[in-house]
Amino acid sequence: MEEIVTLAQNHLQAKLPFVLYCKPNSEAGIGFFQQNDTVFEVNDYTEKGFVIATFDGAKTYLIPESASAVVHFSLDKKVMTNSQQEVIEVNTNSKINFEALVAKGIEAINNDEFKKVVLSRSEKVDLAEFDLIATFKKLIQRYPSTFVYCFYHPKIGTWLGATPEQLLKVKDTYFETISLAGTQIDTGSSEIIWGEKEKEEQQFVTDYIVSKVENVATAVRYTKAYSIKAGSIWHIRTDVSGQLNSDSSLKKVIGLLHPTPAVCGLPKENSKAFIVKNEQYDRSFYTGFLGELNCNFTTSTNSSDLYVNLRCMQIKGLQAYLYMGCGITKDSIPAKEWEESVNKSMTMKKVL
Numbered sequence: 001m002e003e004i005v006t007l008a009q010n011h012l013q014a015k016l017p018f019v020l021y022c023k024p025n026s027e028a029g030i031g032f033f034q035q036n037d038t039v040f041e042v043n044d045y046t047e048k049g050f051v052i053a054t055f056d057g058a059k060t061y062l063i064p065e066s067a068s069a070v071v072h073f074s075l076d077k078k079v080m081t082n083s084q085q086e087v088i089e090v091n092t093n094s095k096i097n098f099e100a101l102v103a104k105g106i107e108a109i110n111n112d113e114f115k116k117v118v119l120s121r122s123e124k125v126d127l128a129e130f131d132l133i134a135t136f137k138k139l140i141q142r143y144p145s146t147f148v149y150c151f152y153h154p155k156i157g158t159w160l161g162a163t164p165e166q167l168l169k170v171k172d173t174y175f176e177t178i179s180l181a182g183t184q185i186d187t188g189s190s191e192i193i194w195g196e197k198e199k200e201e202q203q204f205v206t207d208y209i210v211s212k213v214e215n216v217a218t219a220v221r222y223t224k225a226y227s228i229k230a231g232s233i234w235h236i237r238t239d240v241s242g243q244l245n246s247d248s249s250l251k252k253v254i255g256l257l258h259p260t261p262a263v264c265g266l267p268k269e270n271s272k273a274f275i276v277k278n279e280q281y282d283r284s285f286y287t288g289f290l291g292e293l294n295c296n297f298t299t300s301t302n303s304s305d306l307y308v309n310l311r312c313m314q315i316k317g318l319q320a321y322l323y324m325g326c327g328i329t330k331d332s333i334p335a336k337e338w339e340e341s342v343n344k345s346m347t348m349k350k351v352l
């Protein structure tokens, strides 16, 4: 890991783009070190490299393999305990604004504008000091079951995160994706019980994904919903897989899935319009997607491995902008959704 730290620090100093990432439950990580500062964009999804796309689909950037040194590194994964005291400061204005936004979302659901909408907020945290690579290392140690990354491009920005959500994995015609929604904080109990609100919220995602992939694939299968933990947060998850039809391009499949009701809503267009109109900030790469495009850089085989950009933050100088969102249904309670967003923010706050 020390070699990669030096490489990344040199690239930072030279203002050259790079990305470091580590797949869920992996013993090794990968770094892409771009050799120039060109901004590359994905055109037709046949490109090879590391992709990062915005929520609104407006920008899909690439660190191309052809312009980069690709470096493998092993991880120093000493597991961190959660014993640290967590100080939760409540910003009253943010709470009032977020709860009002959620209430507006519930009202729109009651007016039949849509069935579900995922509403989010951004929180600025002032930092006394910040070390990008050290923070990335802390994310790896704390969240080994997630996709952890740190992305730097002098003309695009600095982002890092630890996401529990796969968007799409494709190898030849075989694909996998997941439906992830419903949140509860880990209390240490071995029995995880879900309320009807959370079950319904996750079922919306599963139904949407299955209905979309059935248009482009055969032999579609899905598991029973089960509980899964990321850091100190539990979610409900269903695994979906199948065989893509020969004319189902990556571009087509991603276009059908993204953004799923896990980060947008149902139906997609109405809920997206509500988000864009009412959230009053630009999600940018939060709830976009990122990962390997057309190459598994560990095995050098042709496959794609993409994740939804959750539990992430953008760094601007000595300020971190944290992003967190909550699935809103007719049964949502604004104060509970606020609390959920605070719990999600702790994923990032613990490493700052």
Ligand SMILES: C=C(O[C@H]1C=CC=C(C(=O)O)[C@@H]1O)C(=O)O
Binding pocket: 118, 120, 165, 180, 181, 182, 183, 235, 261, 262, 263, 310, 311, 323, 324, 325, 326, 327, 328, 344
């Ligand atoms: C939108 C986020 O989470 C999504 C994924 C899992 C559970 C979610 C929920 O319970 O609302 C969200 O749908 C986020 O973490 O910012």
